[in-house]
Amino acid sequence: MKNIDKDILEHFEQIKIYRRHIHSNPEVGPEQPQTVEYVKSQFKGLEDIVITHGLEKAGLVVDILCAKKGETIAFRGDMDALNLCESSEEIHLPKKESFRSKDETKMHACGHDMHTAILIGFGQIIYKNRNKLKGKVRLLFQPGEEGYGGAKQMVDAGYLDGVKNVFALHCWPNLEVGQIGLRKGAYFASVNHFIVKVSGIGGHGASPEKASDQVLAVSAMITNLQSILSRRLSGLDQRVLSIGYVNAGNQNSTGVLPSIAKFGGTFRTFDVKVQEKIKEELKNICEYTAKTVHPSCEVEIEYTNEYPQTINNDEVVENLGNVFSEFIESNNLFKEYIPTLGAEDFSYMLQKVPGALFLLGVTPKTREESRRVFLHHPAFDPDEEALLYGVQAFKKIAFNLMS
Ligand SMILES: [Zn+2]
Numbered sequence: 439m440k441n442i443d444k445d446i447l448e449h450f451e452q453i454k455i456y457r458r459h460i461h462s463n464p465e466v467g468p469e470q471p472q473t474v475e476y477v478k479s480q481f482k483g484l485e486d487i488v489i490t491h492g493l494e495k496a497g498l499v500v501d502i503l504c505a506k507k508g509e510t511i512a513f514r515g516d517m518d519a520l521n522l523c524e525s526s527e528e529i530h531l532p533k534k535e536s537f538r539s540k541d542e543t544k545m546h547a548c549g550h551d552m553h554t555a556i557l558i559g560f561g562q563i564i565y566k567n568r569n570k571l572k573g574k575v576r577l578l579f580q581p582g583e584e585g586y587g588g589a590k591q592m593v594d595a596g597y598l599d600g601v602k603n604v605f606a607l608h609c610w611p612n613l614e615v616g617q618i619g620l621r622k623g624a625y626f627a628s629v630n631h632f633i634v635k636v637s638g639i640g641g642h643g644a645s646p647e648k649a650s651d652q653v654l655a656v657s658a659m660i661t662n663l664q665s666i667l668s669r670r671l672s673g674l675d676q677r678v679l680s681i682g683y684v685n686a687g688n689q690n691s692t693g694v695l696p697s698i699a700k701f702g703g704t705f706r707t708f709d710v711k712v713q714e715k716i717k718e719e720l721k722n723i724c725e726y727t728a729k730t731v732h733p734s735c736e737v738e739i740e741y742t743n744e745y746p747q748t749i750n751n752d753e754v755v756e757n758l759g760n761v762f763s764e765f766i767e768s769n770n771l772f773k774e775y776i777p778t779l780g781a782e783d784f785s786y787m788l789q790k791v792p793g794a795l796f797l798l799g800v801t802p803k804t805r806e807e808s809r810r811v812f813l814h815h816p817a818f819d820p821d822e823e824a825l826l827y828g829v830q831a832f833k834k835i836a837f838n839l840m841s
């Protein structure tokens with residue numbers, strides 16, 4: 439715990455309490471009402487703090503007014519969990535220390551419990567230091583990151599209006615505690631989820647000439663779609679396209695040719711042009727393929743949710759490299775860390791205001807390789823010391839921009 443400020447170290451036990459409470463009470467979906475109430479109660483009664491809750495039960499905005507007039511700098515912490523059953527292995531810290539999820543169907547497996555606790559702790563540290571700073575610190579406690587676009591709702595509600603810069607961090611199991619990963623430009627990929635529905639004439643398996651065979655059409659489409667990646671895009675374009683859902687007919691009626699067949703998948707890219715190209719080619723390939731199977735096959739494509747690329751501002755990242763080097767040695771501070779094909783709705787905030795998302799190492803140096811699992815895993819178990827580095831990183835940013 440080198441180079442962590444005394445006031446943060448003194449607050450460590452309390453920040454752990456926040457993290458453990460949120461961890462054992464996970465909430466999934468577009469709203470996190472109990473988490474919002476819990477966060478709100480940690481700021482109650484403090485003067486010079488303005489609490490707004492424009493997203494009602496979903497999100498919370500806490501403004502901390504500093505001594506002198508100045509710019510508004512915002513920090514985002516997402517609050518939602520995932521639908522999975524948490525590990526009950528004895529070695530898993532939440533099990534060992536009795537703060538495992540109280541709900542067997544939900545778990546904070548993406549570290550958003552850590553993000554929320556870091557943001558509360560950081561807010562309280564800033565509150566104590568507010569006489570040394572100028573401007574306003576805005577804490578954005580964001581709902582529904584896992585597919586619900588909570589960040590976009592906060593942008594649409596106007597919470598980024600008038601904000602100079604916005605920052606966020608994400609727990610990163612591929613980095614060890616005390617390490618931070620920065621990157622200029624696109625850091626997280628865009629994500630598009632799609633469902634393709636093919637409809638036409640159903641019929642008897644014995645008389646395919648009287649039907650239009652939607653199952654054959656879907657099979658051909660799934661195969662042909664991979665040619666977007668191999669033939670329609672350059673080998674230098676980074677992208678992935680995967681089909682994760684197929685549905686048609688009934689397993690008890692395998693002699694029936696169904697009139698409807700569906701499949702769905704996802705594609706991810708780091709470039710808007712590549713993203714648009716895949717969208718266009720997906721439509722072309724599905725429509726043309728359908729017609730080669732039968733003129734009566736009709737195609738409908740529905741996009742269920744999309745996040746744009748998470749694009750960090752180059753100048754802001756350059757500055758973060760200098761600011762973080764005040765407390766992280768150069769061998770632990772990665773200034774050009776590898777991008778990820780994961781997606782983040784913080785992208786919407788970065789479209790509105792220049793800022794950056796950085797990755798916070800959460801894996802203990804001593805952890806054996808077999809237990810180094812990634813996010814969304816039932817045994818995801820971040821080292822709580824990372825809370826200190828998260829709060830310190832945010833504090834360094836605030837002092838750098840607001841002193
Ligand atoms: Zn996640």
Ligand SMILES: [Zn+2]
Nearest residue numbers: 548550583608
């Ligand atoms: Zn996440």
